[in-house]
Amino acid sequence: xxQLARNQSILYKYIPEKAVPVISEWIYTFDFKLKIKKSxxxxxxDYRPPVNGQNHLITINYDMNKYAFLITLVHEIAHxxxxxxxxxxxxxxxxxWKLHYKMLMQQFLVPDVFPADVIIALRKYMNNPxxxxxxxxxxxxxxxxxxxxxxxxxxxxxxxxxxxxxxxxRNFIKGEQIRKRFRCKELETNxxxxxxxxxxxxxxxxxx
Numbered sequence: 630x631x632q633l634a635r636n637q638s639i640l641y642k643y644i645p646e647k648a649v650p651v652i653s654e655w656i657y658t659f660d661f662k663l664k665i666k667k668s669x670x671x672x673x674x675d676y677r678p679p680v681n682g683q684n685h686l687i688t689i690n691y692d693m694n695k696y697a698f699l700i701t702l703v704h705e706i707a708h709x710x711x712x713x714x715x716x717x718x719x720x721x722x723x724x725x726w727k728l729h730y731k732m733l734m735q736q737f738l739v740p741d742v743f744p745a746d747v748i749i750a751l752r753k754y755m756n757n758p759x760x761x762x763x764x765x766x767x768x769x770x771x772x773x774x775x776x777x778x779x780x781x782x783x784x785x786x787x788x789x790x791x792x793x794x795x796x797x798x799r800n801f802i803k804g805e806q807i808r809k810r811f812r813c814k815e816l817e818t819n820x821x822x823x824x825x826x827x828x829x830x831x832x833x834x835x836x837x
Contacts, residue, residue, distance in 0.1 A: 633657060643691075644699040647741040652702065659709055661685035663702075668692045670796055673761070674701040676708035685709050694775045696747050700762055703734050722760040730758050746771050766809060769827050784811055785826035792816070793830040800833055 636653040643665070644652060656663060662684045674689040687705045689698060707730035708721065719725045734755055738748050750771040754762065762768055784803065787793060791803045793813075801822070804812040810823040 636663075643689075643695060644702065645695050645742045647739075648699055648737055651736065652699075655706060659685065659706065659713075661687055661706075661709055664688045665691045673697070674705045676705040676712075678709075678712050685712075694772065694777065696743055696775055697762075697772045699737065699742070700734075700751065700772075703737065704730060704758075704762065707733050727758055731755055744775070746774070766826065769825075773827065781829045782831065783826065784813075784824050784828040784830050787830070787832065792833040794833050795824075795828065795830055797831075 633653055636656050637649050640649045640652055664686065666688045668690050672690075673693065674687065677686040679685050687702070687709065689702055689705070693701065707726055710729045710733065711719070711726045714729075715725055734751075737743065738752060738755075740748070743751065747768075750765075750768040754765045754768045759765065762772075784793065787803050789803055789805065792800060793803060794800050800816045801813040801824075802816060804814060804821075806812075806826075807823065810825060813822050813824050814820070815822060
């Protein structure tokens with residue numbers, strides 16, 4: 630019980646209060662280790678199955694708002710639950726994982742946990758959840774409304790041809806939109822990359 634209380638005290642910092650009892654119980658019953666990691670541009674979280682007698686391991690980026698953190702955490706717990714049943718015999722984000730994700734998320738789709746606009750966007754996303762919630766621009770836009778930083782600049786807000794900095798070090802020029810992403814050229818290498826419209830960027834001033 631001491632460990633359960635310790636888990637709850639940590640979780641209160643990262644997820645909605647009403648979700649804490651369920652998640653802390655899952656940490657115990659699913660027997661996994663949760664690590665809070667620094668921001669990673671390539672992913673919000675990940676799951677690793679147990680090896681050499683160690684626990685299941687789930688890592689989540691620390692810098693998400695509480696609603697995004699919970700959605701990501703349940704996503705990874707669904708991987709764990711799916712692994713327990715199927716091991717490596719099914720696709721990581723196949724129909725089996727989607728079923729586990731939907732079942733685990735269902736109990737959180739209530740006003741005590743999420744605001745109404747997040748519930749609406751999340752219900753739509755959960756009809757066919759993808760490998761990453763950031764692939765659903767509608768859900769991502771709604772979640773960003775609850776970020777502590779509200780003065781961030783998004784790539785979709787910039788005119789085409791604007792030079793911007795990404796990840797505090799690399800400069801790009803914004804190009805045309807291709808389906809749901811923007812085609813941008815890295816100035817140093819001339820390589821082309823596809824960016825999510827909701828990528829947070831900084832405009833590079835002329836001469837800087």
